[in-house]
Amino acid sequence: MNRSIARRGRRALARFLVTGPLLAAGALSGVPVAHAAVADDIRINEVVTTGDVNDSIELFNKGTAAIDVSGWILRDDDNSHTYKIASGTTLAAGGYRAFDVHDKFGLGSADEARLYLADGKTLVDGFSWSQHSDPSWSRCPDGTGAVKQAATVTLGAPNGCGTSGGGGSTDPVAWPGSNSVTTADASNVFGQDLSGLYQEGDVLWGAQNSGKLWRLVRDGSTGWKPDTSNGWSSGKTLRFTGGSGSPDSEGVTLTGSGATGGAFVASERNGDASGTSRLSVLKYDVTASGSSLTASKEWNLTSDLPATGSNLGLEGITWVPDTYLTGAAFKDASTGAAYDPARYGAHSGGVFFVGVEGTGTIYGYVLADSGSYTRVASISSGMAGVMELQWEPQAARLWAVCDNTCDGQHRTLKIGATGAFTTTAVYNRPTGMPNYNNEGFSLAGSSECVAGSKPVYWSDDTNDGGHALRRGTITC
Known part of the structure; x- marks a missing residue:
């Protein structure tokens, strides 16, 4: 396609x-x-x-x-x-x-x-x-x-669209930062299809739908450019386990171990068989040399998720640490009781949350080191689609982001009194940013907070105006 x-x-x-x-x-x-x-x-x-x-x-x-x-x-x-x-x-x-x-x-x-x-x-x-x-x-x-x-049941009649009940307001409000947005890459560096982002200090990881992973480094004080060392100059080609196929890489995240613990990529299909869904999370050793990376593990979630179009599957991925989940009394949907990490043996030390484009649903999975998995959450984003997920540890909130399908809407979710993630705020995109096809979103850490604001970045799948990366700010 x-x-x-x-x-x-x-x-x-x-x-x-x-x-x-x-x-x-x-x-x-x-x-x-x-x-x-x-x-x-x-x-x-x-x-x-x-x-x-x-x-x-x-x-x-x-x-x-x-x-x-x-x-x-x-x-x-x-x-x-x-x-x-x-x-x-x-x-x-x-x-x-x-x-x-x-x-x-x-x-x-x-x-x-x-x-x-x-x-x-x-x-x-x-x-x-x-x-x-x-x-x-x-x-x-x-x-x-x-x-x-x-607030009211209106079956068979127009909906009563007033104030949200139980989970905070779902009426959109202004972007919580500057409305000014600038480009953050040189002209035509990436072309089209740059999707998920994840910032790790002075490195910005980027997943590209064409089966590539980018390692980006600082370019001045506001931009990013490809790392030219260790084979990263043009991004590294991704392969499934065994070295075959071309993952449709849509999202990327790291765990608490950082890059040394591997990069985890969400893929919705194999580009060599693009008409068939293959909803997978793939783990890569990003310290390896060469121009390509072969997955060391694949968690294929296809049979556990409702069927979607092959190009409407997993888009976003993020990792939330067990320490937060247990401290917030997160409810494990597979047991109906409080989440207990010890129940799952060796795993990443957290839960991976993945977003589905076609339904706007977010799912939480414990991905065991053995290759097995357990679904522990199913969450409605409240949006028509989810293209990016980001965990912001400084604010203890989960960001769910939609592209131009939803006019660039962003939502934040936190664990509420019931032990489930619920929407806490809905934000319009900055007024200074057109309705781009943004499939990636990443937030800087607290160390970059200056005068009450810190940077955020978006990746534009369509490469509008020859630029795929843009920079804005939010309040810390």
């Missing part, structure tokens, strides 16, 4: 490429079908999990034509739990329809609502949460906005 397509267009094109063949197959078998672009007009618009009005999922048609949803499938986070929409069900343009699913499956406090076409394979929309609705998870505005806690 041409990665130069703007992210919003790329998402739509990816959905079309994934659903097209399946829809055609459905037509031949007599199953009710819909064109991919039409199916994209149907959105999960409200979810109620309290049981007061029974567990319900509302759909909304944001398009301009009626859509037949006969036979479409609703599921929670268990693929064996299925609610089939009755034959003859049509959603008018601008219409709402709520489905009481409690007879088929219950919606838990940490769960998902997913909508599939009648083939049961093609994902149309999905939303996950880490606490019960209070009383309603509602999309605001209807059909197009982010999902937030709403």
